Amino acid sequence: MGQLNEKIKVFYEKTKKGHNLEMACLVRQIFSKLIQTRQLTNPKLLSSALVPQSLVSASHKLYSNAPTPYEIVDPDSQKKIQKDIIDKVNSQIENKQEGRLFAVVHVAGKQFKITDGDVIVIEGYWPPTAGDRITLDKVLLAGGVDFTLIGQPVVQKGLVRVEATVIEKTLSHTKTHFKKKRRKQYMRINFYRIPQTFLRINSIQIVGEVNNPPEVRGLETAIF
Amino acid sequence: MSNKHLFLKAGLINTPLQNGVGRYVCQLQRVVLKFCKNNGSSRGMRDFIESELVNYAKENPGVVVYLKPRRHRTAVIKAEYLNGDAQWISCRNFTQEEISKWMNLLKTQSNNNTGTRLKKLWHTDHPSIQGPWTPYTFRDPKLNLVEFPNTEWSQPADMTNTSQDDLVELFKKQKIEELNKNRAK
Structure with a gap:
């Protein structure tokens, strides 16, 4: 030189x-x-003053999202993060450190956010009678303090077990159905009461492993 | 028109003694069937007593069933619950099926809730497990260090470019292209 x-x-x-x-x-x-x-x-000199004079021109970066050649992009990084999270959830469940769980269940046309010990009221005709113990299978979402399992639209069948007891079956208060047409001498009045079923949620548990579905699915309810 | 339901007492779900947490306990304690032996309005009640009452009593050993015949009076069911409530149903000219339906309802009820309107169909002691939502949940923690007033964070999040911005950008792009061309020369 x-x-x-x-x-x-x-x-x-x-x-x-x-x-x-x-x-x-x-x-x-x-x-x-x-x-x-x-x-x-x-x-x-590099270490002192001249560095900010933009060694790499940032101009093209404004118009492109393509990674610049010096960026190292790991294609599996996202997968690694996912696996880490799922492993953490699984270890929590295995060690029974998940704490109180909650779930969103779909019962008789309505969705309820429930946790252990809740009481929900189901309106309309619904066959289970007082004293029956049932499981609510249509779980749309289940979660603990640190994680949430979101169904698409329903969480994998059998993964979340929600047990409930029917504690009461009554009728609602008397509702009035009143119709009137003006200037037509038309008036009708009806009274009705809706059947109500009170459900006590006994337990919400996660059974088995998260993100480990059985190889054959959709046959849980099939009868051969 | 009756506006009675508008002035009903409104209440929340109130289950006695945490029923159903361990096991279910039938809340009906006592049923008194009052009827007349001769009168036609008690006929359905008499039929019920003849054909179904024994089975009903057998199926529900926790419920005491009394029969109270009384001359020339309407048939009535009176039910008493564990919490002290009493419910009274007039059964004038009821058929046997109607009476068995009401008896079944009384068995599955836990109190006399006629005259109370439920405000909510859900009761919980733990309203939130992951914590209630606040304006800061799911927000960038960078926000904690921002000093206000701050133009960047005071803008709406979904600000779109104005046409002037687009023009400026176009101009800049053009400039850079020219520069690149010159460099290539």
Whole structure:
């Protein structure tokens, strides 16, 4: 590098002497560039002041989302994160550290967010009678303090076990159904009461492993 | 029109003694069937007593069943519950099926809830497991260090570019293209 510099210097002076102005300008440009590059490659200078002069031009970054060549993108990073999370949930369930669980269940056309010990009321005709113990199978969502299992639309069958007891079957208060048409001498009145079923939620548990579905699915309710 | 239901006492779900947490306990304690031996309005009641009452009593050993014949009066069912409530149903001209239906209802009820309107169909002691939502849930923790007033965080989150911004961007792009061309030369 030093030799080259000296050569250029000599050449520069020669051209100066020869009054070749254009040539001199060009050489000066090259010279200044050379100095710049030298400064950039000099580690001492690099560490001090010259760094923010944008070594990599950020201009094209504004218009493209393509990763720049020096970025290392791991294609499996997302999968690793997912696996870590699922493993954590599974270990929690295995060690029974999941705490209180809650679930969103679909019963008789309505959705309820329930946890252990809740009471929900189901309206309309619904066959189970007082004292019956039932499991609520249509679980749309289940979760603990640290995680949530979201069904698409229903959580994998058999993974979440929601047990409930029917504690009461009554009728609602008397509701009035009143119809009237103005100026038509038309008036009707009806009274009705809706059957109500009270359900006590006994337990919500996660049975088995999360994200480990059986190989054959959809045959849980099939009769052969 | 009756507006009675508008002035009903409104209540929340109230289950006695945590019923159903361990096991289910039938809340009906005593049923008194009052009827007349001759009158036609008690006929359905008499039929029920003849054909179904013994089975009913056998199936529900926890319920005491009394019969109370009384001359020339309407048939009536009176039910008493564990919490002290009493319910009284007039059974004038009821058929046997109607009476058995009412008897079944009384058996599965836990109190006399005629005259109370349920406000909610859900009762819980633990309303939130993951914590209630606040404006800061699911937000960038960077927000904690921001000092206000701050233009970036005071803007709406879904601000779209104005046409002026688009023009400026186009202009910049053009400039850069020109620059690249010059460099290539």
